[in-house]
Amino acid sequence: MPRLVASAQPPSQSTMLTILWILLSLALPVSGPHLPVSCPQAKECQLALLSNNDVLLECSISKAHWFFFGLDTDDKPISCSVISNMKENPDGSLLIKNPSPFNTGLYKCQDKNGNQVTRYKIDFQDIMRLHVTHIDLSQKPLTNETLNLGHREVLYTQWEPWQRCSTCESLGERKRLGYCYVKEPLEEPVPCGFYLGETKIYYARVKPEMQVETCYETCKGYLTGGDYVIFDNFRLTESKSTWLTCPLASIYRPVHWEANDIALTWQEQISGENLSSFMDPYSGGQQLQIFQPAIYRCFVEQELIAQFNPIASVDLLEAESQSKGPGQRQPGKADLVLRGLKLVLLMVFLLIVGGFLCKVAFRPVPGKKNQVLLVK
Numbered sequence: 001m002p003r004l005v006a007s008a009q010p011p012s013q014s015t016m017l018t019i020l021w022i023l024l025s026l027a028l029p030v031s032g033p034h035l036p037v038s039c040p041q042a043k044e045c046q047l048a049l050l051s052n053n054d055v056l057l058e059c060s061i062s063k064a065h066w067f068f069f070g071l072d073t074d075d076k077p078i079s080c081s082v083i084s085n086m087k088e089n090p091d092g093s094l095l096i097k098n099p100s101p102f103n104t105g106l107y108k109c110q111d112k113n114g115n116q117v118t119r120y121k122i123d124f125q126d127i128m129r130l131h132v133t134h135i136d137l138s139q140k141p142l143t144n145e146t147l148n149l150g151h152r153e154v155l156y157t158q159w160e161p162w163q164r165c166s167t168c169e170s171l172g173e174r175k176r177l178g179y180c181y182v183k184e185p186l187e188e189p190v191p192c193g194f195y196l197g198e199t200k201i202y203y204a205r206v207k208p209e210m211q212v213e214t215c216y217e218t219c220k221g222y223l224t225g226g227d228y229v230i231f232d233n234f235r236l237t238e239s240k241s242t243w244l245t246c247p248l249a250s251i252y253r254p255v256h257w258e259a260n261d262i263a264l265t266w267q268e269q270i271s272g273e274n275l276s277s278f279m280d281p282y283s284g285g286q287q288l289q290i291f292q293p294a295i296y297r298c299f300v301e302q303e304l305i306a307q308f309n310p311i312a313s314v315d316l317l318e319a320e321s322q323s324k325g326p327g328q329r330q331p332g333k334a335d336l337v338l339r340g341l342k343l344v345l346l347m348v349f350l351l352i353v354g355g356f357l358c359k360v361a362f363r364p365v366p367g368k369k370n371q372v373l374l375v376k
C-alpha cells in the first residue's frame with residue numbers, strides 16, 4: 001500500500017505537518033489548509049468568513065502590496081506585511097492565519113505603482129459564538145430577528161451551500177455554514193460586523209452558524225487513494241487526552257474521522273452518546289481530542305488523509321524496542337538522535353518527492369493515480 005510514513009516526535013510534529021501539508025496539497029486535488037478566496041479584478045467583494053480559520057485572499061498580480069483598513073474610519077491603513085498573522089505571498093496572494101474578529105475590515109491589493117487591483121471587505125465573524133445545530137436531532141437554527149434601528153432591519157443567517165457528504169458508500173454527515181447578515185428592505189444584505197460595527201451595541205443574535213445533517217453518497221469521481229500520511233506515535237499524556245490535527249482539514253471542507261474504523265459523528269457528540277473523543281466544532285473537526293488509544297483516521301473531501309497510530313501499536317516501533325531486548329523499551333538519547341536524523345532524511349526525501357511531483361504528476365492522466373511512495 002503506497003503511503004507516506006511520518007515518524008515525528010511530538011515537538012517536531014508542527015514542522016512536519018507544515019511540510020506534509022505542502023506535499024499533500026501538491027499530491028491531492030485539495031488546496032492547502034486555508035480557504036482560497038478570489039474576487040474579480042477591479043471590483044470590491046464583500047463577504048463574511050469565520051475567525052480562527054485560515055484564508056487566502058487572491059490577487060492576480062505578482063509582487064502585490066496589501067493594505068488593511070480597520071472598522072474605525074479614522075484608522076490609518078496598515079501594511080499587511082507588518083501584521084503578525086498575515087503573509088504576502090510571491091504570487092500576490094495574502095494569507096491570513098488564524099484571523100480574529102479584529103481582522104474585520106477592508107483589504108486592498110495594490111501593484112507596485114500603488115494602483116488598486118482588487119479589494120475585499122471581510123467580516124471575520126467570531127467562531128467562539130458559533131451556533132451548531134443538527135437536523136437529525138431536531139435542533140433548530142437561529143430565527144430571524146428584527147432590529148429596532150429605524151430602517152426595519154432584519155438580522156438573519158445567510159447560508160452557504162451544503163458541503164459534500166463527509167464520506168461515501170456509508171452514512172456520513174454534511175455541514176453548511178451560515179453567516180450573520182443584516183438586511184434592510186430594498187437594500188443589499190450586509191454582514192453584521194459591518195452593519196453593526198459602529199453601533200457598538202451588543203446583540204445576542206449576532207452569531208455565525210453551522211448546521212449538520214446525516215447524508216449518504218455513492219463514491220464517484222476522482223479519488224487518489226493510497227496517498228496518505230501515517231503519524232505513528234501519538235501518545236496520551238498524563239491527563240489522558242491529546243489533540244490530533246487532520247492535515248488539510250478545515251471548517252470550510254468536509255472532514256470525517258474514524259476510530260478503529262468506526263465513524264465519529266457530530267450527532268453522537270452533540271447528543272453526548274460517545275465521550276471517547278471530541279471533534280472541535282470551531283475548526284469544523286480539523287482537531288480531534290481523544291481520550292483513549294485507537295487507530296484514528298481522518299478524511300477530507302472523502303479522501304483518506306492521515307492515520308494516527310497510538311505509540312504502542314506500530315510494528316516498526318515494537319520491532320525496534322524488541323531488538324534492544326527487555327528492559328529498554330523507552331527510547332534513550334541515542335534513539336532520539338537517530339530519530340532526528342531519520343526525520344531530516346525523511347524531510348529531504350519528501351522535498352525531493354515534492355519537487356518530482358510538481359514536475360511530473362500534474363498532467364491529468366485519466367485513470368492514473370498520483371502516488372507518493374515511501375515504503376517503511
Ligand SMILES: *[C@@H]1O[C@H](CO)[C@@H](O)[C@H](O)[C@H]1NC(C)=O
Pocket residue numbers: 144154155156183
Ligand atoms: C429571514 O430574513 C431573510 C432576509 O430578509 C429572508 O430572506 C428569509 O426568508 C427570512 N426567513 C424567515 C424564516 O422569515
Ligand SMILES: *[C@@H]1O[C@H](CO)[C@@H](O)[C@H](O)[C@H]1NC(C)=O
Pocket residue numbers: 259260262273274275276294
Ligand atoms: C464510543 O466510541 C468508541 C471508539 O470509537 C467505541 O469503542 C465505543 O464502543 C463507543 N461507545 C458507545 C457507547 O457508542
